[in-house]
Amino acid sequence: MHCLLRTLAAMAALFHLTFSAIVKHEVKSLPGWDLPLPSRQYSGYLPVDAATKHYRFLHYWVSESMSNPATDPVVLWLTGGPGCSSMAGYFLEMGPILMNTSTSDVQLLANPYTWNQNATLIFLESPAGVGFSYSTNKADYITNDTMTAEDNFRFLVNFFAAYPEYATNDFYISGESYAGIYIPTLAEVIRTSKSNINLKGLLVGNGCVGNKVGGCGDSEQSVPIKIKFVYGHGLISEGIFSELQDRCGLKLNEIGVYCKEMLETVDVRTNFINVYDIYAPCIQSDSDIFWTAATEHVRRLRDLGFTECGAPGGLLKYMNQPDVRAAIHVESAAELGDWKFCAKLNYTGNVDSLLGVYPDLIAKYRVLIYSGDVDACVPYTGSEEWTSGLGYDFGVGWRPWDVNGRPVGYVTEYKANGFTFATLRGAGHQVPLYKPMESLAMFQRFLANVPL
Structure with a gap:
């Protein structure tokens, strides 16, 4: 409770954020990492609910571009669940520093395929109650898709006010799994708002498309989609x-x-099977x-x-070390509790279908839907079905795409503003975890607006 009182006392300053204030969020060093940090890193909290007497504080981690942060794109990463932490994205998938997953001990490794080679990454733990993010009112832990989109939007408004040097850069939203709902709902709030957020595109990996359609939730199609998938893989x-x-x-x-x-x-x-x-x-x-x-x-x-199967024990240990929590400017375990890979939220999926939202998004933003083709949780067959079902004319239909001359998946390109569906051969649910080199190539080509 002491941390909450201290935070509330600082609210006036937090809502008039300047770059000089966020310098306090710079990560100077990380326990277990003896080398210089790969680029400037920032970690801390931003408030998202100034309209009430209680506040939600979302934890973010910025990994600045290694190339030219002044002009390189800014990319938000959201992990799904709902309830799973985007720190998994940082330490297991596309961040510059990885946790060794082959041991339960804490061991940090450099990631040669980090996505921040040419982009500034924002890893956001959302909604409140996930990871290190929290609220001063327990009622806030009862939430849904709509509220999460609104809070993520408020976070972005406050973030770009706090970091104005990024505000005019091209901005993209990315993520995986249940973030297939987070991403387009956030994009739709941005599209219909009067904000100056410079959104250019969306990247959705193995993503849900609603709670009543596609391969997620209790949709009428979800079980048939999965039955067809396991049959197609000889199970x-x-x-x-x-x-x-x-x-x-x-x-x-x-x-x-x-x-x-x-x-x-x-x-x-x-x-x-996993x-x-x-x-x-x-x-x-x-x-x-x-x-x-x-x-x-x-x-x-x-x-x-x-x-x-499960979250690497080393990551759980690391995120709960007191010196790590101090280094990344988050509350202690005594004040907030242990960090968990996935939190059990009181969460209602109230977005039944995004099929009616996507046409407006595709008309304004570039959209890439990608799938690892050995994921049975959100099978690629369901994503191929709904993307083709939007009815756009083919540009190039179902062709192989390659990295360094080696075929790594298949891609379907539509004539609608570069709308694309792609698969990555042999990749599971978390594509960058399974296919780091291939996913980096896909990411960089998308940002450069180059076909796969």
Whole structure:
């Protein structure tokens, strides 16, 4: 509580932010990193709710461009969940400093494929209650898609006021998974506002497109999309798939006892896989690809040597070290509690579908939808289905794209303002984690407005 009182006392200054004030957020060094920082780093809190008597404080981390920060693009990164921390993006995917995932010990490594080679990255922990972000009122931890978009917009307004040197640079919003909802809802607030945010484009990785459509949530299509995906990857037989299709019609929201039994059969066949990477040598102990896992089967797989997937233990240890929290200017564990990879939020997904929003966004901004093709959580097949279903004419349809002459995925380009759907072969749910070189090439080409 002491930290909250101190923060409230500083509110007057925080709402009149200047660059000189945010110099206090500069990260001078990081425990466990003995080299000079790869570029200027800033970490701290910005308030997002000046209109009430309580305040939400969102934690951000800026990793400035290594090239020309005065003119290079500024890119916001949002991790999904809802409830998962964007620090995962920094330390596991595209940040300049990575956590070694092959050990439970703390070990920091330089990332040769960091996305801040030619762009300034903002990693934002959102909404309040995620990571180090917090509120002075517990009622704020009951939230939804609309409120999250509004808070993210307020953050950006305050951020560019605090860092005016970035305000005129090209700006992009990026992220993955449930951020497929965060990104376009934020972009729509920007589009319809009178702000001067210089938004140019969106990058959505393995993203949801609504809670009632596509491959996420409890949409009518989500289970059929995943059934088709596991069948296409040889995880269920032709006979099981045909029987589901013929006798149940894959309309699995209105099924009888027989079809439920068929789905349980699929569950038994697939509950050993990691939903985020079907070829990973680990299992999800609480697997909910479609249904509750058969716990006896999971225990048997553990006995056979399968390990449990999850956040690297080293990252959890590191983010909760007192000296690390002090270095990045966040509240202590005594005041805020432990940092968690994903928080359990009281969150309502109140955006049913974004299919009606995308045409306005595509008309004004460049949009890249990309998918790792071995992700069973949000399968690429669902993203291909909804992107093609928008009805735009093809520019170039489903061609290979390459990096250094080696094919790394497939791309479909539409004639509508460069709207693009791309896959990355062998990548799971967090594409930059699985394919760092390829995802960097994709990112840089998109910012440069060069076709894949």
